[in-house]
Structure formats: structure tokens, C-alpha cells
Amino acid sequence: MTADNQKKGASRRAFLKGAVAAGGAVAGAGMTRAAEPDPLITEVQEWASGLGEGVDATPYGMPIRFEDDVIRRNVEWLTADTISSINFTPIHALDGTITPQGCAFERHHSGAIELRKEDYRLMINGMVDKPMIFTYADLERFPRENHVYFCECAANTGMEWAGAQLNGAQFTHGMIHNMEYSGVPLRTLLTEAGMETTGDLSDKWIYVEGADASSNGRSIPMEKALDDVLVAFKANGEALRKEHGYPVRLVVPGWEGNMWVKWLRRIEVLDGPVESREETSKYTDTLANGISRKWTWEMDAKSVVTSPSPQSPITHGPGPLVITGLAWSGHGKITRVDVSTDGGKNWQQARLAAEGQSKALSRFYLEIDWDGSEMLLQSRAHDETGYVQPTKDELREIRGENSIYHNNCIQTWWVKENGEAENVEVS
Ligand code: MTE
Ligand code: CO
Numbered sequence: 001m002t003a004d005n006q007k008k009g010a011s012r013r014a015f016l017k018g019a020v021a022a023g024g025a026v027a028g029a030g031m032t033r034a035a036e037p038d039p040l041i042t043e044v045q046e047w048a049s050g051l052g053e054g055v056d057a058t059p060y061g062m063p064i065r066f067e068d069d070v071i072r073r074n075v076e077w078l079t080a081d082t083i084s085s086i087n088f089t090p091i092h093a094l095d096g097t098i099t100p101q102g103c104a105f106e107r108h109h110s111g112a113i114e115l116r117k118e119d120y121r122l123m124i125n126g127m128v129d130k131p132m133i134f135t136y137a138d139l140e141r142f143p144r145e146n147h148v149y150f151c152e153c154a155a156n157t158g159m160e161w162a163g164a165q166l167n168g169a170q171f172t173h174g175m176i177h178n179m180e181y182s183g184v185p186l187r188t189l190l191t192e193a194g195m196e197t198t199g200d201l202s203d204k205w206i207y208v209e210g211a212d213a214s215s216n217g218r219s220i221p222m223e224k225a226l227d228d229v230l231v232a233f234k235a236n237g238e239a240l241r242k243e244h245g246y247p248v249r250l251v252v253p254g255w256e257g258n259m260w261v262k263w264l265r266r267i268e269v270l271d272g273p274v275e276s277r278e279e280t281s282k283y284t285d286t287l288a289n290g291i292s293r294k295w296t297w298e299m300d301a302k303s304v305v306t307s308p309s310p311q312s313p314i315t316h317g318p319g320p321l322v323i324t325g326l327a328w329s330g331h332g333k334i335t336r337v338d339v340s341t342d343g344g345k346n347w348q349q350a351r352l353a354a355e356g357q358s359k360a361l362s363r364f365y366l367e368i369d370w371d372g373s374e375m376l377l378q379s380r381a382h383d384e385t386g387y388v389q390p391t392k393d394e395l396r397e398i399r400g401e402n403s404i405y406h407n408n409c410i411q412t413w414w415v416k417e418n419g420e421a422e423n424v425e426v427s
Pocket of ligand 2: 154258
């Protein structure tokens with residue numbers, strides 16, 4: 001904790017104690033007053049006067065109807081249709097780090113397909129001694145691992161290069177989800193197929209394809225394939241949802257979402273990359289001089305304040321305010337997040353809810369005593385490599401403005417005196 005934070009913590013404790021000393025009459029500016037009898041406390045309520053629903057009412061539960069605005073949303077003008085399209089995770093309304101599958105963003109190049117486990121096959125071919133075809137039941141017989149990882153589309157924040165455009169963390173940063181995956185290390189399956197996993201593998205690659213019409217084929221260097229890539233069939237404890245690749249998807253920790261091939265159908269071992277559509281005309285970044293960067297696999301450290309934000313305004317007056325957000329890095333653990341309320345002039349160290357986990361989302365909080373004045377709210381992530389999230393100007397200087405992908409710049413929300421927030425840029 002910084003000295004500044006400690007001071008804030010101390011003043012907040014004194015403040016809450018003061019409220020108790022006043023007989024609980026005033027719990028603080030803007031908080032509920034207990035001076036008048038509150039019927040929600042003093043009266044027997046309707047929900048306590050009868051019976052609730054039985055356990056047979058909901059064999060598989062959905063969120064309560066009062067939460068029906070916590071949903072994926074898309075941006076209508078972004079894609080020509082909803083088949084080859086994208087929607088966004090409502091990160092402004094979630095807390096903690098795990099994304100429920102039901103509201104985790106989706107990106108399909110040719111729609112989400114329905115593939116039964118019985119019809120599922122995974123082929124490993126190419127430069128292996130024993131080309132193999134695995135059924136779903138075969139995959140279940142290999143030793144499994146569990147890991148939490150974020151998956152971020154390379155196009156996340158891609159609409160913000162030229163200027164502040166979309167009004168909400170869901171739209172600017174919602175092409176991300178974070179789940180606990182259960183699956184078999186790809187290394188195990190490659191070994192089963194007789195692939196030699198030692199020695200110089202620097203010229204070896206795999207090419208991965210999905211069973212959907214787009215196939216979304218991508219080349220992955222062998223070093224990564226043998227490192228932490230998972231062939232996953234469960235997410236957050238349950239089967240993958242159709243839209244996330246049921247029954248089997250590839251998990252490529254820390255690397256751009258496009259490589260996380262869904263409905264995984266074929267892995268070919270090769271002595272070079274395929275240079276497929278998805279890694280040449282797409283998922284490359286054209287720089288200011290017209291030359292494109294390719295093989296930009298890793299997702300650099302990034303963060304965003306999820307609340308307050310345009311879709312999650314402050315709904316109370318001055319006094320205690322919880323600022324919270326998410327941070328992540330494709331290079332490892334998040335070690336620190338700073339928050340600025342004045343557009344990056346001054347920074348305070350935020351509190352990480354838990355120690356950073358490699359290639360997974362971290363949740364941060366900064367509790368402040370808000371004086372009710374406007375703020376230019378920003379967050380800045382640091383990862384274990386020492387990398388610090390850049391400002392938008394710093395990023396543009398290197399990358400120009402032709403890019404779509406890999407925009408990991410610092411985001412600014414202009415929080416007004418009335419608590420509403422807007423997407424803005426500061427320079
Ligand atoms: N895999 C297949 N087979 N088809 C696809 O269209 N889209 C890719 C990747 N894997 C895609 C795919 C892209 S661009 C991203 S960002 C992630 O899947 C999104 O995963 P999600 O839909 O589970 O969020
Ligand atoms: Co993507």
C-alpha cells in the first residue's frame with residue numbers, strides 16, 4: 001500500500017466510526033438514513049408471507065430477471081450481419097474475475113455451429129509418426145489439467161484508434177473473457193501421435209483448424225504448442241457452450257483470441273507456417289509507413305476501469321466511492337495497477353483483489369473519498385516483465401492509426417459531477 005492509500009483507508013475508517021457514534025442516524029453523505037422507520041425493515045414483506053419456488057422450478061438456473069440487462073451486446077454498424085460478427089461481454093456489470101459463459105463475448109467468422117460429441121473427431125496429421133484420429137471419449141482418457149486464462153480478441157479496443165468512439169467499457173474493452181478451462185495439454189496429444197518433442201523444434205509449426213465453415217485456420221509455432229496450449233472441453237466447470245466451441249476448443253494462453261480455435265477438428269504438424277488468410281490479410285497491423293507487422297500473437301498488458309464508466313455511472317453523492325476494473329497481460333502476471341483521477345497527472349496504486357495469476361484477469365479496487373467533482377479516470381497496468389501499459393499517444397507514435405488490432409492503450413473516462421461518465425481522450 002502506498003502512504004497515500006493508507007491515509008485514505010484511515011480516513012475512511014474514522015468516517016464510518018463517526019457514523020456509528022451518531023447512533024446510526026446518519027450513515028454518511030448520500031447513504032441511507034435510519035432516522036425514519038424503514039418499512040422494508042419494520043413491515044412483514046410479501047416475499048416472507050408465502051412460499052417461494054420449489055427446487056423443481058429451475059433445473060438449470062438463469063440469472064434473476066432483475067439482472068436482465070447484464071447481457072452481451074453488439075454494435076450494429078460494426079459488421080454487415082450477425083453471423084460473421086462479434087458481441088461484447090458486459091464487463092461494466094460484472095465483478096471478480098471469472099466470466100460466466102452465458103455472457104462471455106462471442107466471435108464467429110461463419111456462425112456458431114452445433115456439433116454433437118458423438119460426431120466429434122480431432123485429427124492430428126502431418127510430420128508425426130502416428131497420425132491419429134481422436135473421438136471425444138478418447139480425449140477424456142488423457143490426464144487433465146485446470147487453468148484460468150483470459151481470451152482477448154486482437155480487435156478488442158480496435159475501434160478506438162482514431163478517437164474515443166464507443167460509450168461503454170462493454171464496447172471498448174468487452175471482447176474479453178476469463179474462464180477456468182479443463183482439458184488435455186496439446187503436448188500430450190502430440191506425443192501420443194509420435195511427435196518428437198525434444199531437440200531443435202524452432203522450424204516446426206502446427207496448423208489448427210475448426211470444424212465450422214470458416215475453419216479459422218491458424219499457424220502456431222511448436223514451442224508454444226508444447227508449452228501451455230490446452231485442448232479444452234470444460235469451461236468454469238461445465239461443458240463449453242456451443243458459441244465457445246462445444247465440444248472442444250483450443251486454449252492458447254496469453255495469445256490473441258483468433259488462435260483459440262473453436263470446434264477444433266484438425267492439427268497438422270508442419271515445417272513452416274501456412275500463412276493463412278487469418279494471419280496475413282487479417283490479424284496483422286499496418287503501420288504508418290504501410291508495412292504490416294505479423295506474428296503479433298501475445299496480448300500486451302492492458303487494463304480498464306469497469307466502474308464508474310459510461311454504462312455504470314456513480315448513482316450516489318460525494319463520499320466513499322469504489323473504483324474498480326480489470327487488468328491482464330499475455331506475458332504473465334499483473335504485478336500492479338495504478339489509477340489516476342486527473343487524466344494521468346497523478347497516480348495512486350490500486351489494490352489487487354488477489355495476487356496476479358499468469359495470463360488471467362486481475363481485479364483491482366481503489367476506494368476513494370470522492371469530493372463530487374469531475375474526474376478523468378484512468379488505469380495503468382504493470383506486468384511481471386516490467387512492462388507498463390502505454391498512453392494512447394505513446395501507442396499511436398509507434399503504431400500509427402491504420403491498425404485495428406492490439407490496441408492496449410490507457411483508457412480515459414470523463415466522470416462528471418452528476419456521476420455520469422463518457423469515453424474521452426486526453427493528450
Ligand atoms: N474458431 C473457429 N473455428 N471459428 C471462429 O470464427 N473465432 C476466433 C476464435 N476461434 C473463431 C474461432 C476469434 S477471432 C476469437 S476472438 C475467439 O475464437 C473468440 O472466442 P469466443 O467466441 O469463445 O469468445
Ligand atoms: Co477475435
